[in-house]
Amino acid sequence: MAILEVEKLTKTFGGLTANKEISLQAEANKITAVIGPNGAGKTTFFNMITGVYKPTSGSIKLRGESIGGLKPHTVAKKGISRTFQNIRLFGPITVLENVLVGMHTHLKAGIFGTIFHLPGVDREERIAEREAYRLLEYVGLEEHYNDEAASLSYGSQRRLEIARALATKPSVLLLDEPAAGMNPKETADLTGLIQKIKQEMDMTIILIEHDMKLVMEISDYIYVLDHGELIAEGLPAQIRHDKKVIEAYLGKGAAEEQEAEG
Amino acid sequence: MKKILEQIRGNKWLQLGLLVGYIALTSLSLILAQRSVAAFLLLLLSFLLLYYTKLPNWSKWAIGLAIMFFILPFSAMQGPAYQEYMDVATLVGIYVSMALGLNIVVGMAGLLDLGFVAFFAVGAYTYGIFATAQASNFMPFGTYPLSGNSFWIFIILGCFVAALFGVLLGIPVLRVKGDYLAIVTLGFGEIIRIVFNNLDQPVNITNGALGLSSIAPPKIFGIELLYSNQIYFVVLFILLFVIFAVRSLEHSKLGRSWKAVRENEIAAQAMGIPLVKTKLMAFAIGASFSGMMGVVFAAKQAFIDPTSFTMLQSINILVMVLLGGMGSVPGVILGAAVVTILNAQVLNELTMWFNSLSTAGIITLPDAMSPVKMQRFFFGALLILFALYRSKGLIPAKNVVYDKQKFLSEKGTKKRLQSVAAPKEDEHGHTGS
Numbered sequence: 001m002a003i004l005e006v007e008k009l010t011k012t013f014g015g016l017t018a019n020k021e022i023s024l025q026a027e028a029n030k031i032t033a034v035i036g037p038n039g040a041g042k043t044t045f046f047n048m049i050t051g052v053y054k055p056t057s058g059s060i061k062l063r064g065e066s067i068g069g070l071k072p073h074t075v076a077k078k079g080i081s082r083t084f085q086n087i088r089l090f091g092p093i094t095v096l097e098n099v100l101v102g103m104h105t106h107l108k109a110g111i112f113g114t115i116f117h118l119p120g121v122d123r124e125e126r127i128a129e130r131e132a133y134r135l136l137e138y139v140g141l142e143e144h145y146n147d148e149a150a151s152l153s154y155g156s157q158r159r160l161e162i163a164r165a166l167a168t169k170p171s172v173l174l175l176d177e178p179a180a181g182m183n184p185k186e187t188a189d190l191t192g193l194i195q196k197i198k199q200e201m202d203m204t205i206i207l208i209e210h211d212m213k214l215v216m217e218i219s220d221y222i223y224v225l226d227h228g229e230l231i232a233e234g235l236p237a238q239i240r241h242d243k244k245v246i247e248a249y250l251g252k253g254a255a256e257e258q259e260a261e262g
Numbered sequence: 263m264k265k266i267l268e269q270i271r272g273n274k275w276l277q278l279g280l281l282v283g284y285i286a287l288t289s290l291s292l293i294l295a296q297r298s299v300a301a302f303l304l305l306l307l308s309f310l311l312l313y314y315t316k317l318p319n320w321s322k323w324a325i326g327l328a329i330m331f332f333i334l335p336f337s338a339m340q341g342p343a344y345q346e347y348m349d350v351a352t353l354v355g356i357y358v359s360m361a362l363g364l365n366i367v368v369g370m371a372g373l374l375d376l377g378f379v380a381f382f383a384v385g386a387y388t389y390g391i392f393a394t395a396q397a398s399n400f401m402p403f404g405t406y407p408l409s410g411n412s413f414w415i416f417i418i419l420g421c422f423v424a425a426l427f428g429v430l431l432g433i434p435v436l437r438v439k440g441d442y443l444a445i446v447t448l449g450f451g452e453i454i455r456i457v458f459n460n461l462d463q464p465v466n467i468t469n470g471a472l473g474l475s476s477i478a479p480p481k482i483f484g485i486e487l488l489y490s491n492q493i494y495f496v497v498l499f500i501l502l503f504v505i506f507a508v509r510s511l512e513h514s515k516l517g518r519s520w521k522a523v524r525e526n527e528i529a530a531q532a533m534g535i536p537l538v539k540t541k542l543m544a545f546a547i548g549a550s551f552s553g554m555m556g557v558v559f560a561a562k563q564a565f566i567d568p569t570s571f572t573m574l575q576s577i578n579i580l581v582m583v584l585l586g587g588m589g590s591v592p593g594v595i596l597g598a599a600v601v602t603i604l605n606a607q608v609l610n611e612l613t614m615w616f617n618s619l620s621t622a623g624i625i626t627l628p629d630a631m632s633p634v635k636m637q638r639f640f641f642g643a644l645l646i647l648f649a650l651y652r653s654k655g656l657i658p659a660k661n662v663v664y665d666k667q668k669f670l671s672e673k674g675t676k677k678r679l680q681s682v683a684a685p686k687e688d689e690h691g692h693t694g695s
Contacts, residue, residue, distance in 0.1 A: 050532060072531035081532065088529035090522050094661045101522045105534035107515045111543070114514040115507045125514070129669035146663050168534055 003028045003204045004049070004080075004172050009058035009068075011044055018044040020229045021058065026172060031198055031205045033215045035239075036225035037248055042208045043085055045225070046174050049206075050082050051075040062172070077105050081170035083161040085177045085208070091150035095141060095160055098149050099132035102167025132167060139163045139193060155186040162193070172204045173197070179211045187211060191218055216240065224248065277315040284308055285329065289337040299611050302347055303603065305334060313592055313657075330498055335491060348490040352562065354602045355497035356555045359504045361582040361598035362591065363551030366508065368580065369589035369659070370517060371544035372524030373436075374444040377451020378579055381549035383571035384427050385420035385556020387458060387468060389413065390566050393478040399466045410481030416557050417500065424553020427454075428545040436541050451576050459568040473567025480561050493562045500558065504551050508591055511547070513662045520544055521589075574638075578605075581641055585648060587655025596656050604640070609633045 004026040011019040019041045026032045034042050047053040049060055051072040060068040067075055081102075090098050107128060113121040136142040139159040144152060149160060158178055165173060175194070179187045191214055197203050198218075209215050215222065215236070222239045224232040226248040232239060239245055246258055270276055285308045292301040308329060312322055338347040360382060367375045391397050393413070397406040435446045462470030480487045480496065487493055511517045519540045522530035531537055560566050578601065586597020612633040619625050633640075648655070 052528060052531075071536070072528070073534050073536045076532055076534035084529065084532075088526045088532075090525040090529070092525065092659075092661070093518070093521050094664070096664050097518055097521075097661070101518050101530070101535070102533050104515060104519055104522075109515045111511075111516060111547070114516060115510050117510060121514075126669045129664060133666060133670065145666065146661075148661065164533065 001028050002026060003063055004206070005059075005061045005064075006049065007059045007061075009045070009048055009060065010056045011041075011048055011053055012056050018228050019048065019225075022223075022225070022228075022230050024223055024230075024233075026204055026206050027221070028204050029198065029202050030220040031194070031207055031218050033207045033209060033219035033222045034225060035209065035212075035215055035222060036231075039227075040225040040248075041228040042225055043176060044228075046082060046176055046206075046208065049075075049174065050080060076168055076170075079169075079171040080174065081165040081168040081172075082174035083158070083165050083176055083178060085180065087154075087157050087161060089149045089157055089160060089164070092148060094145065095136065095147050095149050095152065096129065096132050096145040098160060098164050099135055099167045100128055102164040103128050103132065105168060135163045135166055138166070140189075155182050155190075158182065158190070159193070162197075166197070166201070170203075172206065175205060175207045175209075177208055177210060179209060179214055187214060190214070194218055274316040278317060278321075281308065281311055281315060281325070284311060285333060289333050292337040293340045295341070298341075299607060302338070302350075303608075305329075305337065306599070306603070309599075310596065331495075335494065339491075345490050348494045350603060350606050352490050352494045352497050353606050354599050355494070355501045356559055357579070357582065357602045358595050358598040359497075359501050359555045360552045360579050361586070361594045362504055362508050363548040364579050365548075365583050365586075365589065365591070365594045366511070366520070366551075367544050367548040368583055369587075369594070370512070370524065371520040371541060373541060373544060374440070374447070375545075375548075376444050376448035376573070376576055376580065377431075377454070378447075378548070378552060379571045379573075379575040380431075380451045380454035381424040381427060381552040382556040382559065382575070383454055383458060383568075384424045384549075385553030386560040386566050386570070387474075387556075388420045388423050388553070389416045389557040390474040390477050390560045391467065392416070393561070394474050394476060396467070396469055396474055407478050410478040410486055410561075413478070413480035413557070413561055414482070417554050420553040420557035421550040422553075424556065425546040425550040427553075428547075428549030429542050431549075432542045432545040436538055436545075448573065448576075451571075451573055455568050455571050458571070468568075471568060473565060473569075474560075475565045477560050477564045477566070479564065487561075490562070493558065497555075497558055500554055504554075505591070505595070507547075507551075512591060516540075516543060578641075581645060584645065585655060587658045590655060590657050590659035593655045593657035593659065600656070601641070605637065609637055609640070 002025040004024075006022065006024040008021040008023055009019055010017070010021055022045060024032070024034070034045060036042055044053065048055045048068075051067075051070050051074065054069050058068070059066055062078055062080065065078070067078055067080070070078070090101060107124055109121045109124060112118075133142060133145060136145055139162055141152070141156055141159055141163065144156065149157070152160060162175070162178065178194070179190055182190060194205065194207070195218055198205055207215070207219065219236050222234060222236055223230060224239060224242070224245050231244045231248060232242045234242070246254060270280065285305070288301055288305040288308060292298060292305055295301050309326060312325055315322070317325075334351065335348065338344050360378070363381075364375065364378045367373050367378070392406060392408050393410070393416070394407045397404070431447070431450050435443060435450065438446055458468045459471055461468040462472075468474070480493070487496065519530065519535045522533065522535055523537060523540050527537060582598040582601045583594050584597070585601060586595065587593030616625070616627050616632060620627050
């Protein structure tokens with residue numbers, strides 16, 4: 001069953017068409033990858049799903065309910081969470097607090113309850129802290145829970161972004177280049193983590209990634225964008241040998257060469 | 263020498279002993295010296311020492327409260343400068359509350375507001391208009407001035423009216439960001455002042471540039487609170503409430519969302535934080551602290567006019583926040599105290615001292631060089647120095663340190679937060695430490 005259905009999504013900035021009639025279906029509890037060369041419009045696509053950009057046309061449906069054009073915080077509340085290509089952590093606050101921010105929509109504390117320390121508020125806070133700590137354990141950052149987020153290493157910051165996104169308790173998780181800037185060891189660990197999240201949390205994941213090894217290893221289904229258009233879709237094995245995809249990545253010559261060899 | 267310092271640093275009983283000795287010494291000298299600014303300032307300094315001791319929090323509060331409620335008023339009472347001292351202490355309380363309010367807007371939510379004094383003015387005029395005969399010009403019912411008994415209700419009313427103005431300002435203003443926001447709020451501050459200056463026509467509401475005079479002093483159990491030593495306690499109670507509220511908010515859901523919005527709006531929204539609502543909350547809560555103190559200010563001065571609420575006042579409060587440390591509650595308290603005392607006492611005393619020196623013929627100082635007139639110069643220089651050498655303020659903002667033992671072991675935490683789609687991990691109970 002498809003949890004997230006995107007149909008003919010188009011985004012234009014002035015005269016530039018960043019996304020042209022892209023349709024995608026994300027199956028429940030599967031990893032769907034969106035790949036394509038730099039500037040293909042992948043992040044624009046994510047930004048439309050999460051409400052950062054308003055689609056020019058087309059529809060986005062989460063479990064049959066239209067979410068296209070909603071405000072980002074409403075989309076988050078409906079159950080779509082994301083990480084960012086250029087890390088967007090809350091740098092000067094602690095690692096644990098970053099995850100606690102992710103729990104925002106699940107905390108009921110009101111302003112008067114907070115000021116006057118009503119019993120429910122303090123208890124809720126303790127529970128949230130404990131859950132946030134559990135999530136840090138899950139991604140392997142529990143030792144750093146009191147450190148400043150900005151002081152973490154690059155790879156750890158990416159993991160923290162994932163923990164923070166999970167804290168919103170999403171039904172669909174969008175990962176925007178989670179392995180960017182990671183060394184092979186970190187990438188391997190990350191691959192394991194993403195698979196663990198999919199299996200243990202029944203998570204539906206949509207992934208943008210440049211690391212082909214990672215994509216081919218964990219994706220269940222792949223969509224390929226180039227110049228804002230969908231040029232191919234299919235199982236990893238199919239995409240690997242798709243002529244258009246090789247052409248988009250390596251140029252026309254390479255595609256012909258591959259064909260000659262094959 | 264080094265050894266002694268290390269020993270002091272490590273031993274909290276030694277710290278307590280030294281602190282008590284210090285407080286006894288300074289308060290005694292304040293009692294004995296008939297009029298000594300130095301003794302008064304040194305006694306105030308004990309709060310800072312108290313902050314840096316390693317005593318448990320509750321005992322810090324106990325000692326602090328004892329100084330505020332008993333030691334300070336009692337030691338000041340003995341000299342002829344009693345009311346002067348209490349006046350300064352009252353002003354410090356008023357400005358600390360305002361600076362804490364602005365700290366929420368600027369320090370925590372990261373919204374540069376250059377018109378903050380407007381909310382102070384709104385609070386002051388709310389009480390001023392109804393506690394003088396002014397209100398009878400436009401109110402169809404009731405007799406005015408209201409008695410000083412109404413002051414206590416007006417503190418709460420001033421809080422809400424200022425919060426309302428905060429929201430009204432926020433709705434149009436929050437469409438712009440950064441520098442533009444600063445300019446728009448600057449404009450708003452001036453607009454409020456000019457409106458109060460001109461709202462004597464067609465209906466005389468604010469009495470225009472003439473201001474409102476003989477505002478009813480607060481009254482409790484039939485006693486009119488006329489003097490600074492009485493108002494001091496009113497300010498103290500409000501200040502304690504403000505500090506308590508700020509500290510509760512700082513590490514709450516709301517406080518975290520302010521910081522998240524400050525650090526990264528896009529990421530904050532992606533976490534489900536509504537931008538406009540969160541920013542409006544910051545404006546409203548910051549404004550409400552200022553509004554409450556506006557009411558007290560009007561009652562204390564018994565006279566207000568639009569010149570009390572100029573842009574320079576807004577800048578003044580901003581200087582307190584910057585000097586103390588943006589986002590840092592103890593820092594802002596210190597910053598506000600330092601700036602207010604400099605303003606209200608040290609510069610005055612220095613001027614008097616220089617004057618007496620020049621009349622004695624020891625030095626000749628042109629009138630334009632007197633410290634009071636160079637107030638702006640001092641603040642400018644201070645800000646530049648701080649920007650260069652201590653850009654995070656006197657006491658930089660610190661993160662809360664969580665104790666994992668506390669939230670992991672506490673009973674009743676078996677319960678989980680309600681969720682849209684509970685991850686599977688929850689049901690199995692992930693095995694942690």
